[in-house]
Amino acid sequence: MNRKKLIAGALSLMLAGSLFAGCGSKDTGSAEKKAEGAKYTFRLAETHPADYPTTLGDKKFAELVNERTKGRIKIEVFPSSQLGEEKAVIEQVQLGAIEFTRVSSSPLAEFNKAFGVFSLPYIFDNDAHMWKFLNGEAGNKMLDGLEKSKMKGLAYYSSGSRNFYTKKPVTKVEDLQGLKIRVQQNKINMDLISSLGASATPMPYGEVFSGLQTGVIDGAENNSPSYLTANHYQAVKNFILDGHQRVPEVLLISKVTWDKLSEDDRKIIKQAAIDSVTTQREMWEKFEKESMEKLKANGVVVTEVADVKPWQAAVKPVVDKHGAEYKEELAAVEQARK
Numbered sequence: 001m002n003r004k005k006l007i008a009g010a011l012s013l014m015l016a017g018s019l020f021a022g023c024g025s026k027d028t029g030s031a032e033k034k035a036e037g038a039k040y041t042f043r044l045a046e047t048h049p050a051d052y053p054t055t056l057g058d059k060k061f062a063e064l065v066n067e068r069t070k071g072r073i074k075i076e077v078f079p080s081s082q083l084g085e086e087k088a089v090i091e092q093v094q095l096g097a098i099e100f101t102r103v104s105s106s107p108l109a110e111f112n113k114a115f116g117v118f119s120l121p122y123i124f125d126n127d128a129h130m131w132k133f134l135n136g137e138a139g140n141k142m143l144d145g146l147e148k149s150k151m152k153g154l155a156y157y158s159s160g161s162r163n164f165y166t167k168k169p170v171t172k173v174e175d176l177q178g179l180k181i182r183v184q185q186n187k188i189n190m191d192l193i194s195s196l197g198a199s200a201t202p203m204p205y206g207e208v209f210s211g212l213q214t215g216v217i218d219g220a221e222n223n224s225p226s227y228l229t230a231n232h233y234q235a236v237k238n239f240i241l242d243g244h245q246r247v248p249e250v251l252l253i254s255k256v257t258w259d260k261l262s263e264d265d266r267k268i269i270k271q272a273a274i275d276s277v278t279t280q281r282e283m284w285e286k287f288e289k290e291s292m293e294k295l296k297a298n299g300v301v302v303t304e305v306a307d308v309k310p311w312q313a314a315v316k317p318v319v320d321k322h323g324a325e326y327k328e329e330l331a332a333v334e335q336a337r338k
Contacts, residue, residue, distance in 0.1 A: 057280025096256025138332030154273035166219030
């Protein structure tokens, strides 16, 4: 009987030992996995084509993340609205169904009021002024403020400036007097056109070309690449670089996705986004330069505004009227001017 008890005891000890060994190996594997970091494959939604500057910025961002995590985090870029248009994509990002996107700051104003400041006319003297604001405390605060809307802003991308193109030459504010100018239908843009003495004419973007051809409108406004690629230059040949609006792009991550990442992975993703801005801006400048060369080669007369102050003075009532909602942001814009 004693011998049976001894055998039973030995078997119990062997069983217990094997169980502990099993537990130990499981913990070791888990620790190793934790040390290596979790593996992810994420999607980034982009509305522009594969060769567009913002898409090239997206791809650089994805490449940097892949390199810095040694392939552990992969970000697949889906251009040409494959995952949906901007507003629909933003809503999917809020839910975490799509992890990343690049969008214009204009639709973001519906989700975070502060981004409406970019619709105000002539608040930036030039591109350098805008980037000083974006890279400063206020610009970063706006990116972080998107967390309240279940997103996190990672970085700003460039989209140039919006300018007027018209049938008759426009070299100064007074030349816009009485012209019918197509605008996006929102209150600030309507007031902007009126303050310059022109007649604001809302119209779907797809109808602008025929509107210019038939004389329903005398002009429109956009950045130079859009003026070129939409073929609007074929209907009107005068382009004035007044830079009445500078509306940056924003690279976003879903807050749902952000919250599941480790602190180290967050740092890698944030820094990769910031580092990708250089590539995106370089691509934009090249794209803009090539667009301007093609426009001039096709007979477009380009006029540069040397002094934006008369234009700023003309729209001051518009900024005063709508700027009350953006006091903090406008104070930072003014500070960045110094």
